[in-house]
Amino acid sequence: VPANDHRLSERAAISILERALGGQRSRDVRVGIGDDAAVLAGGLVWTLDASLEGVHFDRRWLSLEQVGNRAIEAAVSDLAAMGAMPVAALVGLALPNRVTRREVDALARGQARAARRTRCPIVGGNITRGPALSLTTTVLGRAQRPLLRKGARAGDELWLVGSVGLARAGLLLLQQKRARPAVAVRAWREPRALLREGHALVGRASACIDVSDGLASDAFHLAGESGVALVIDETTLVTPLLRSASRALGVAPEELALTGGEDYALLATGPRRRRPAFAKRIGSVERGSGVFLAGSGPRRALARGGFDHLG
Amino acid sequence: VPANDHRLSERAAISILERALGGQRSRDVRVGIGDDAAVLAGGLVWTLDASLEGVHFDRRWLSLEQVGNRAIEAAVSDLAAMGAMPVAALVGLALPNRVTRREVDALARGQARAARRTRCPIVGGNITRGPALSLTTTVLGRAQRPLLRKGARAGDELWLVGSVGLARAGLLLLQQKRARPAVAVRAWREPRALLREGHALVGRASACIDVSDGLASDAFHLAGESGVALVIDETTLVTPLLRSASRALGVAPEELALTGGEDYALLATGPRRRRPAFAKRIGSVERGSGVFLAGSGPRRALARGGFDHLG
Numbered sequence: 001v002p003a004n005d006h007r008l009s010e011r012a013a014i015s016i017l018e019r020a021l022g023g024q025r026s027r028d029v030r031v032g033i034g035d036d037a038a039v040l041a042g043g044l045v046w047t048l049d050a051s052l053e054g055v056h057f058d059r060r061w062l063s064l065e066q067v068g069n070r071a072i073e074a075a076v077s078d079l080a081a082m083g084a085m086p087v088a089a090l091v092g093l094a095l096p097n098r099v100t101r102r103e104v105d106a107l108a109r110g111q112a113r114a115a116r117r118t119r120c121p122i123v124g125g126n127i128t129r130g131p132a133l134s135l136t137t138t139v140l141g142r143a144q145r146p147l148l149r150k151g152a153r154a155g156d157e158l159w160l161v162g163s164v165g166l167a168r169a170g171l172l173l174l175q176q177k178r179a180r181p182a183v184a185v186r187a188w189r190e191p192r193a194l195l196r197e198g199h200a201l202v203g204r205a206s207a208c209i210d211v212s213d214g215l216a217s218d219a220f221h222l223a224g225e226s227g228v229a230l231v232i233d234e235t236t237l238v239t240p241l242l243r244s245a246s247r248a249l250g251v252a253p254e255e256l257a258l259t260g261g262e263d264y265a266l267l268a269t270g271p272r273r274r275r276p277a278f279a280k281r282i283g284s285v286e287r288g289s290g291v292f293l294a295g296s297g298p299r300r301a302l303a304r305g306g307f308d309h310l311g
Numbered sequence: 312v313p314a315n316d317h318r319l320s321e322r323a324a325i326s327i328l329e330r331a332l333g334g335q336r337s338r339d340v341r342v343g344i345g346d347d348a349a350v351l352a353g354g355l356v357w358t359l360d361a362s363l364e365g366v367h368f369d370r371r372w373l374s375l376e377q378v379g380n381r382a383i384e385a386a387v388s389d390l391a392a393m394g395a396m397p398v399a400a401l402v403g404l405a406l407p408n409r410v411t412r413r414e415v416d417a418l419a420r421g422q423a424r425a426a427r428r429t430r431c432p433i434v435g436g437n438i439t440r441g442p443a444l445s446l447t448t449t450v451l452g453r454a455q456r457p458l459l460r461k462g463a464r465a466g467d468e469l470w471l472v473g474s475v476g477l478a479r480a481g482l483l484l485l486q487q488k489r490a491r492p493a494v495a496v497r498a499w500r501e502p503r504a505l506l507r508e509g510h511a512l513v514g515r516a517s518a519c520i521d522v523s524d525g526l527a528s529d530a531f532h533l534a535g536e537s538g539v540a541l542v543i544d545e546t547t548l549v550t551p552l553l554r555s556a557s558r559a560l561g562v563a564p565e566e567l568a569l570t571g572g573e574d575y576a577l578l579a580t581g582p583r584r585r586r587p588a589f590a591k592r593i594g595s596v597e598r599g600s601g602v603f604l605a606g607s608g609p610r611r612a613l614a615r616g617g618f619d620h621l622g
Contacts, residue, residue: 013406013415013438020419021402024432028398031434038434040399040451042353048401048449050439087339088351090359091332092403092447095324104324108331121335123342123349127324128361131443136403138359138449140351 034225035149036078036210037141044087045141047078053133061174064103066189067135068110073193074212075137076118077264080198081210082148084141086120091137094130107135118193143202151207152226152269158283159205159275161197161266163187164215164237165253168260169245176249184245191264197278198266204276205268214261219291220304222267229288230269232258234295236282258293258302345536346460347389347521348452355398356452358389364444372485375414377500379421379446384504385523386448387429388575391509392521393459395452397431402448405441418446429504454513462518463537463580469594470516470586472508472577474498475526475548476564479571480556487560495556502575508589509577515587516579525572530602531615533578540599541580543569545606547593569604569613 018033031039037047051057051071062070076086091111095104115122120139169181170188179185194210201208209222215232223230237257238246246253269285283294291302329344342350348358362368362382373381387397402422406415426433431450480492481499490496505521512519520533526543534541548568549557557564580596594605602613 008406008410008412008415010438012412013404016412016415017402017404017419017436017438020416020423021426021433024423024426026399026430026432029432029434032432033435035435038399038401040434044355044451046399046401046435046451048403048435048437048447050403050405050437050441050447052405052439052441054442055440088337088349088357090349090357090449091328092359092361093324093328094361094363094445095319099319101319101323101327104319104327105331108328112331112335115332115335119337121337121340121343122332123340123351124344124346124357124359125328126359126361126447127321127328128363129366130361130363130445131365132441134405134441134445136359136361136437136447138401140355140357140451 031148036081039146043142043144045079045082045084045143045146047075048136048138049075049078051135061171062189064106065110068107069114070191071135071137072111072114072118072120073191074264075139076120076195077193077210077212079139079141080193080195081208081266082143082146083198083202084143084146085195085199086118087140087142088123089115089120089137089139091122091125091135093127094134095127096130096133118195145202147201147205147208149207149209149222149225152222152228152285153206154228154285154287156206156269156285157272157275157281158230158232158285159268159270159279160282161268161279162194162263163239164211164263164265165242165256165260166245167191167263168256169242169249172249172251181241181245181248183241187263191262193264194266200276201268204274205270208266208268211263211265211267212261214259215267216258216291216302218267223289223291229286229290229292230283231286231292231294232283234293236280342459347392350457354453354455356390356393356395356454356457358386359447359449360386360389362446372482373500375417376421379418380425381502382446382448383422383425383429383431384502385575386450387431387506388504388521388523390450390452391504391506392519392577393454393457394509394513395454395457396506396510397429398451398453399434400426400431400448400450402433402436402446404438405445406438407441407444410444429506456513458512458516458519460518460520460533460536463533463539463596464517465539465596465598467517467580467596468583468586468592469541469543469596470579470581470590471593472579472590473505473574474550475522475574475576476553476567476571477556478502478574479567480553480560483560483562492552492556492559494552498574502573504575505577511587512579515585516581519577519579522574522576522578523572525570526578527569527602527613529578534600534602540597540601540603541594542597542603542605543594545604547591
């Protein structure tokens with residue numbers, strides 16, 4: 001067995017699948033593998049997201065009600081990044097043998113809460129036995145003109161909607177058995193898909209992605225798909241809240257902001273004159289490729305890396 | 312902890328979810344939880360299906376190429392039962408750490424083969440690490456007038472399209488390390504969603520379901536949703552092929568036919584004059600409730616049971 005046959009990275013697995021599956025043409029498909037969601041004829045936007053115990057969540061830090069709620073919000077966040085509004089969802093549950101009625105009830109309560117908040121009725125799905133608790137959520141939405149990862153142009157500003165780093169700080173605090181700052185813990189436990197903001201970016205933003213893997217990692221996705229370089233002004237990322245969480249943890253706030261995902265913020269690009277009030281300028285788009293940090297010191301290139309789900 | 316808090320059945324879990332999730336209304340939703348697939352405005356038909364190693368398949372009896380192929384065919388079969396044709400699919404993969412490049416390649420090759428055969432391009436999805444190999448497939452299709460589980464009327468005939476029992480015989484043969492009759496082994500390894508037949512049932516059948524759990528179990532679903540009794544003529548289920556597989560196994564062919572799922576046959580009802588040539592009459596629809604067996608001996612009621620994924 002060749003050495004490269006082991007410890008397959010997520011990127012390698014995706015590229016195998018893209019090669020094997022990407023070739024089939026259809027007049028119904030506008031955007032296929034590679035964006036936050038697929039785009040079908042008629043402005044349908046469609047995504048699938050998984051949440052597994054031991055990989056994506058740990059029940060020491062989340063109630064099952066929160067697990068259910070997060071699974072829906074995370075899936076819907078892919079629609080927010082496309083500027084789409086939800087139509088409906090299907091949920092697939094794998095339940096270990098030991099699961100109780102009360103636990104399934106809590107999960108479903110959390111899913112129902114997010115479904116109501118995002119106006120995304122759950123219209124079916126699948127239940128199976130499985131070795132670990134797992135939730136798979138597929139969401140269908142509609143967008144007149146979906147925002148894609150590609151479209152950023154040199155000269156655009158780089159915008160952030162929502163916060164980055166707080167959710168990561170919240171998880172690290174919980175792992176240290178601390179509950180403060182509460183706003184960070186809440187950011188991790190109770191994320192909200194930025195649907196209204198994403199929808200309002202249509203016609204303003206040139207490209208958009210939701211920050212689920214981490215700001216740096218998702219910036220690489222947007223830069224790559226758009227064929228541009230992104231320059232992030234680090235100093236704009238550090239809010240007073242993030243600074244206080246970072247002090248409590250002893251971790252640099254810039255590191256939390258750049259590597260933390262799961263806040264489900266939106267990273268977008270667009271011309272200065274079109275920036276909405278809810279978006280914060282955190283950098284700029286230039287010709288070239290890659291992601292750079294600028295701010296107080298000299299500009300430096302970020303290494304492509306970030307959180308790899310198979311790593 | 313109360314005793315009923317343990318060993319939750321699939322039916323109990325579904326009813327918890329239906330209660331928690333079923334309440335949300337939307338003008339986009341025509342048919343929600345409870346049919347083979349959800350039906351949305353515009354004739355969109357949508358389903359989700361899971362295939363887990365150790366629960367739904369065993370790699371001793373299937374190559375990974377076949378695992379990938381089956382996952383797509385099984386999901387598409389739900390569309391066939393609604394009389395819908397596929398638009399596109401998303402696939403979610405959970406891969407254990409030990410998975411190799413070659414294995415992912417084989418899975419994707421199988422998925423791509425079924426995607427081509429069923430004209431259902433795979434347009435995206437999700438990859439994650441997980442404790443067991445798992446494939447979640449969601450398929451979107453279109454039907455002008457979707458066939459539902461409800462709609463069967465007393466006086467209709469009961470129709471079978473495709474075979475039942477052969478796939479189950481094939482699995483039992485493999486478990487006994489036997490490869491013949493090869494047609495049974497192939498029925499289990501290489502199922503095909505009956506898309507053309509399902510589509511041709513629109514305007515002819517009054518109700519339809521795909522036989523994935525087992526003929527008896529799925530007959531109960533159709534009878535329950537339609538509010539009728541189904542009478543199955545056992546003698547019609549035993550084909551020469553099933554008889555020869557049953558002899559090789561020493562299992563009654565009627566038992567294989569009634570409990571075997573995974574052939575992905577279609578069970579439908581409709582008036583005699585509308586029965587298409589490819590459908591076989593296997594019984595009748597009567598007023599009442601439940602599923603009955605008739606044939607050579609006296610009529611008897613079947614007990615509601617069948618394969619329970621959480622059992």
